[in-house]
Amino acid sequence: MDFFELFTNIPQNIVIVSPEYKILAATDAYLKVTMETRENIVGKHFLKEIFVDPAYSYEENPVIKSLDKAWETKEVDYLDVIRYDLPTPDGRIEVRYWEASHTPVLDESGNVKYLIQNTVDVTEREKARQSAAETEHKFQFMAETIPQLIITTDARGEATYFNGRWNKYTGVAKEELTQQNLHKVIHPDDLEKVRASWKKALQEKEAFAMELRIRDKEGHYRWFLNRTLPMCDQAGNILMWVGSSTDIDETRKLVQELVSTNEQMAELADQVQQAYLKAESERKTLERLIMDAPAIFCTLKGPDHKFDLVNQHYQALFPNRELVGKSVAEALPEVIEQGFIGILDNVYQKGEKFVAEEVPIMLDKYDSGKLEEYFLTFIYQPIFNEAAQITGILVFAMEVTDQVNLRQKLQELGQAE
Structure with a gap:
């Protein structure tokens, strides 16, 4: 059996190095992913002559540290994800992320004879993770910028996020703002109705909307319109709930005054105009948010x-x-x-x-x-x-x-x- 041919055709990115860290052999898969040739790398120092990483000095290179550790302990060492970009034949640079393990091969006396590096290209996974983190950052940026009180929950309705305006308005730390502590911020006369309506929305998987009073940090209550919508996947399964609470206290007072006192119609007309201007100003704020959003x-x-x-x-x-x-x-x-x-x-x-x-x-x-x-x-x-x-x-x-x-x-x- 031709063991060299068998080794070179292993469908994994494997390279074997000597105790001096010189390359002795590499699989075809390794050569393909690194865009190198066997003639160019065999016999050369692994990191001094071939894969020199400008991001680190030789001594601080995490690959060298992992090789040294495997050599010293005579046990497999696993390398955390690192970035090492590769030049392409057309002169471009491809961003790549890698995971690797270094396995020592011992002789009959128990001394390290070779080190085997098995490398996995995890670029797509890392880019997906970074993209998800960026998307989360964009959501938090938008949630912290808009003038509403924003809350998210998981599919079961357990709170997972409160934007900073909750703390700024109520004075209650975000860590304390949970369903169990609603009594700290919601008016006692509205609390049971809120709980019942929210329970119904969760059971029927439908949007939740109601007017309620929320206490500010000075102890005063103002009316808010709360709307909470389910976010679903393509199969219709609820992934999370996103809710916003908009201050409607002034508008509500205006409506009450308009209904109760016809004699104040002229004065109320001016107040309604001011409320409209305020709403228009908030609309423009949201418009600017959309126009400036990084998406x-x-x-x-x-x-x-x-x-x-x-x-x-x-x-x-x-x-x-x-x-x-x-x-x-x-x-x-x-x-x-x-x-x-x-x-x-x-x-x-x-x-x-x-x-x-x-x-x-x-x-x-x-x-x-x-x-x-x-x-x-x-x-x-x-x-x-x-x-x-x-x-x-x-x-x-x-x-x-x-x-x-x-x-x-x-x-x-x-x-x-």
Whole structure:
């Protein structure tokens, strides 16, 4: 049996080094993933001549430390995830993340004869983790910026997050703001109703909405409108609940005064105008949030899906086109035959959000007549007015073309092996 041929064809990224850390052998899989040749690396020092990492000095290189530890202890040592980028034949640099183990091979006297490194490319997993962390950071940024009190819970209704405005308004530490401590912030006369309504929403998996009084840090209660909606996966399973509480105390007082005192109509008209200006100011704050958000946002108005708000990241997909005021069909004719107008129509008519991941879409980005393939993960969320009527659609998207292309390339490499 040809053991060398057997070794080189092992479908793992394995390299064998001598006690002096010189490369003795490597599998074909290792050569392929590192884009090296056997002739170029065999006989050379593992990290001084071949895989020199500019991010570390030789002594501080975590790979060397792991090799040294395996050598000294004569036991397998596992290397935590590290980043080591690889140059490609065309001169580019590919970002790569790796995990590795170093296994000592002992002779009959118990001395280390060789060290075997088994390397795993975990780039896709690490990029996915980083992307998830970035998405979480964006959510927290938005939640901490908007003027409402924001809360999230898990699928069972247990609180998982309160934005900073809860502490700023109530004076209660976020660690204490749980369902068990609602009595600290909700008016006693509203507490049982809140609990009953929330229990019903959880059981029936439906949106929760009610007006309630929340105590501020000075001990005064103000009226808030709370809306809590379930976030579901594509199978309809609830992943989490997201709730917002908007201060409606002034508006509520205005309505009560308007009903009770007809003689004050003229004065109340001015107050209503002030309330409107305040609401408009908050709307503009939310508008600025959407426009400045580090993701792709736009709002579509009416059954024709006319662009109403378009942030810079959405506009960057079509730098040479005017979007605002035009319908999607007018501004982006290439998406009609791809079925996106039908999806928007369905969301607008049924009032059900649409979530899609890594969807391919052909776009004429530079308005040159040439279609190019992009991949987007997006949500079409219906927008309702106070009468629960659909007025438009909020579009949130992230371009994931690079991630999809990288995964496809890695899959192609795996098939080639």
